[in-house]
Amino acid sequence: MKNNIRVERAIKNITQGELAEQVGVSRQTINTIESNKYVPSTVLALKIARVFGKPLEEVFMLEEGD
């Protein structure tokens, strides 16, 4: 699964730390999600999408092979 959290953060102009604080996780977790090393749970993915005010599918997308 890939995501465009980095782009959405840039649009909203917030740092990894600020996003982490808003969704209640550590900065490491946001960092590993951004670099596609960790796939978040549905709850966390929904929370992240809500921060950006976008539907889930616009922030997280399935890749070939998923």
Next chain:
Amino acid sequence: MKPHFLFPYWCRYLGWGLVIAHVPMSIIGRANGMINPLDNPPTQSLFTGEHLFFICTSLVMALGLFIVAFSREKIEDEQIWHVRLDSLRWAIYINYLVLIASLIFIFDTAHILELNLWVPLIFFIIRFRWVIYRLNRSLSREG
């Protein structure tokens, strides 16, 4: 995510304290001629000198490691849970590998028991801390 059945964050220091405290207790006990019951067939009675020595050394250290292993992180989120479970799985694999190998090649069951007190916890702590260290390092590299 609400972490259940974990000790508070500060307990980690208590755990390390117990692990460190067992070293002088062990040295003093051995200097005074105490023998770990696992090194010698234990006496049947409770709270003899050797029984207390065993509680003050091996069990204190095992308890310390247990508390260190199962203390919360500062931010205990779902990724930490994931790392925790993964490290626990590896610790069980290693423990059974060591257990099976020692049961085949070593005929000293008392020491196999002692080994089993520590191996899963020590391996869990090393693997867990190592993954967290790597996560922190990748974070500082990316700024």
